[in-house]
Amino acid sequence: MxxxxxxxxxxxxxxxxxxxxxxxxGVVFPIIPIEGLRLxxxxxxxxxxxxxxxxxxxxxxPFTGIIVDRFGPRLPLTLGLLVEASATLSFNxxxxxxxxxxxxxxxxxxxxxxxSLIMVGALTAALLFSSHQSRGMASAKVxxxxxxxxxxxxxxxxxxxxLVSSNAxxxxxxxxxxxxxxxxxxxxxxxxxxxxxxxxxxxxxxRFRAGWLTTLQLLRPGPLWFILLFNxxxxxxxxxxxxxxxxxxxEERGLSIAGLGAQGSSGLLMAVMIGTSALVSLLxxxxxxRRKRRTGLLVPxxxxxxxGYATLALAENSGLAAVGLCMVGVGLGGINIPLMVMLxxxxxxxxxxxxxxxxxxxxxxGGSLGPVTGLAAIxxxxxxxxxxxxxxxxxxxxxxxxxxxxxxxxxxxxxxTQ
Numbered sequence: 001m002x003x004x005x006x007x008x009x010x011x012x013x014x015x016x017x018x019x020x021x022x023x024x025x026g027v028v029f030p031i032i033p034i035e036g037l038r039l040x041x042x043x044x045x046x047x048x049x050x051x052x053x054x055x056x057x058x059x060x061x062p063f064t065g066i067i068v069d070r071f072g073p074r075l076p077l078t079l080g081l082l083v084e085a086s087a088t089l090s091f092n093x094x095x096x097x098x099x100x101x102x103x104x105x106x107x108x109x110x111x112x113x114x115x116s117l118i119m120v121g122a123l124t125a126a127l128l129f130s131s132h133q134s135r136g137m138a139s140a141k142v143x144x145x146x147x148x149x150x151x152x153x154x155x156x157x158x159x160x161x162x163l164v165s166s167n168a169x170x171x172x173x174x175x176x177x178x179x180x181x182x183x184x185x186x187x188x189x190x191x192x193x194x195x196x197x198x199x200x201x202x203x204x205x206x207r208f209r210a211g212w213l214t215t216l217q218l219l220r221p222g223p224l225w226f227i228l229l230f231n232x233x234x235x236x237x238x239x240x241x242x243x244x245x246x247x248x249x250x251e252e253r254g255l256s257i258a259g260l261g262a263q264g265s266s267g268l269l270m271a272v273m274i275g276t277s278a279l280v281s282l283l284x285x286x287x288x289x290r291r292k293r294r295t296g297l298l299v300p301x302x303x304x305x306x307x308g309y310a311t312l313a314l315a316e317n318s319g320l321a322a323v324g325l326c327m328v329g330v331g332l333g334g335i336n337i338p339l340m341v342m343l344x345x346x347x348x349x350x351x352x353x354x355x356x357x358x359x360x361x362x363x364x365x366g367g368s369l370g371p372v373t374g375l376a377a378i379x380x381x382x383x384x385x386x387x388x389x390x391x392x393x394x395x396x397x398x399x400x401x402x403x404x405x406x407x408x409x410x411x412x413x414x415x416x417t418q
Contacts, residue, residue: 010129011138013187014122017077018145019152020180021118024084025053025111026153027173028091031166032104039100049104051368056112057119058364064120065357069350072190073125080117081181087111088174095167119146120360124353125188127344133289139340140285144278151274154267223346224355226404227339231359232366233397237309237390238332239363240370242325246270248375249383255318265318272322276329277336284337294341295408298401301334306394313387335397342404 036046068076087110094103122142130138153173160169246269249255251262260268288294308327315321339359347355377386 010187010189011126011141013183014073014077014125014129015141015145017081017180017184017188018118018122018142019149020176020183021081021084021115021122022146022149023153023156024088024173024177024180025115026150026155027157027160027169027176028088028107028111028153031157031161031169032091032108035095035166036100036104039094041101041104045101049101049108052105052108053112053115054364054368056109057116058112058361058368060113060116061120061357061360061364062354063357064116065124065354067117068121068124068353068356070353073121073128074184074188074190076117076121077125077184077188078181080114080121081177081184083110083114083117085174085177085181087114088170088177091170092167092174095170116360120353120356122146123340123356123360126340127347127352127356128349129189130344132345135341135344136285136288136337137282138285139344140281140337143281143336143340147274147278147281151271223404223407224343224358226400226407227342228359228362230335230339230397230400230404232362233394233400234332234335234366235363236366236370236373237305237394238328239367241374241386241390242273242312242328243270244371245374245378245383245386248378249312249387250318250321252378252383253316255315255321257318257322269318269322269325273325273329273332276326277333280330280333281337284334285341288338288341293408294338294345295401295405297334298338298405299398301331301338302394302397302401303331304328304334305331305397306391309387309391309394313384313391 032049033046036049037043041049064076087107090103090107090110094100094107097103122145123139126138126142127135157169157173160172247262247266250266250269255262255265257265257268284297287297304327308324308329308331311324311327312321313324315324343355343359344352374386374390377389381389
C-alpha cells in the first residue's frame with residue numbers, strides 16, 4: 001500500500017471490525033441486569049457494573065491514543081478484541097462462580113479497556129488511511145460500523161439467551177470477538193507506508209512520557225476545544241439522555257408501535273434514529289469529500305438536532321416521536337462526520353491517536369453524565385420538561401458551530417493572501 005489514498009479496502013475492513021466489536025458488546029449488555037438480579041446482585045450494584053464499562057474506557061482513552069500513535073492501529077485493534085473476548089469469558093465465570101458481582105465487574109472494566117483500544121484505534125485508522133479528499137467517507141464508514149454493531153448485538157444476544165441460554169450468548173459473543181481479532185491482525189495494515197511516524201516504532205519510558213506531554217499540549221486553548229465541547233454536548237444529549245431514557249419516555253406517554261410494549265417500541269424508535277444517522281453520515285461524508293469547506297453543514301445540522309429534541313419533547317403519539325428522532329438522527333450524522341473530518345484537517349498524522357483519545361474522553365464524559373442527569377430529571381420533573389431542558393442545552397452548539405465556521409473561513413482567507 002503506497003499511500004493513504006490507496007486504502008478504501010482497509011477502511012471497509014475497519015468498519016467490519018468495529019461492527020464485530022460492537023456486536024459482542026451488544027450481546028452482553030441486556031443479559032447482565034437479568035442474570036445479575038437472578039444471582040442476587042442488588043439493582044444499585046448492577047447499575048455500577050453497567051457503568052464501569054464507560055468509566056474504564058474514559059480513563060483508558062488518553063493512553064490508547066499514545067499507543068496508537070506509537071504502534072499504528074493494527075496492534076490496538078487486535079489487542080482490544082482479545083481483551084473484549086476475555087471480558088466475555090469473565091461474564092461466563094460470573095454465571096457459575098461463587099462471586100458473580102466480582103466477575104461481572106471485572107468483565108465490564110476489561111470491556112471498557114478493550115472498547116477504548118477498538119474505538120480509538122479504528123477512528124484513528126480512518127484518518128490515517130484517507131486523504132483530504134476521502135476523509136469524509138472513511139470516517140462515515142467506520143462510524144457506521146460503530147453505530148450498527150451494538151444494536152445488532154442486542155438483537156442477537158436476546159435471541160440466543162431466549163432460545164438457548166445466557167451462557168451460550170456469552171460464549172457466542174466471545175467467539176465473534178475472537179474472529180474479529182484474527183481479522184484485525186490479518187487484514188488491518190499497521191500504518192500507511194507514507195506516515196511520517198513509521199520510523200518511531202518501539203516503546204520506552206522516555207517515549208511514553210513524550211507522548212503524554214504531547215497529549216497535554218493538545219489541551220491548550222485552541223480550535224480543538226470547540227470540537228471537544230461539541231462532542232461532549234452531543235454525547236450528553238443523544239448517547240446519554242436519549243438512549244438511556246427513551247424507554248421511560250415511551251412508557252410514560254403510552255406510545256406503542258405495532259402493538260409492542262415500551263421496550264419493543266423504544267427499541268424500534270432507537271433503530272430509526274441510528275439508521276437515519278448512519279445513512280446521513282454516508283451522504284455527508286461523500287459531500288464533504290467533494291468540498292474544500294468542512295463546516296458549512298454544521299449550522300443546519302445543529303438546527304435539525306434542536307428541532308428534533310423539541311419535537312420529541314412535545315410528541316404525544318409514536319409517529320411524531322419517530323419524526324423527532326429522525327430529525328435527531330439527521331442532525332447527529334450531520335455533526336459527527338464534519339467533526340471527525342475537521343480533527344484530521346487540524347491535526348498532524350503523528351498526533352491523530354492522541355487527538356482521538358481526548359475526543360473520546362469528552363464523548364464518554366458526556367455519555368456518562370447524560371443517563372444519570374436525564375433519568376433523575378425525568379423522575380423529578382417529567383419527560384416533557386426534561387426534554388425541553390435538553391433542547392435548551394443543545395442550543396449551545398449553535399454559537400459553537402458559528403465560531404468553528406468563522407475560523408475555517410478566516411483560515412481559508414489567510415491562505416489565499418499568502
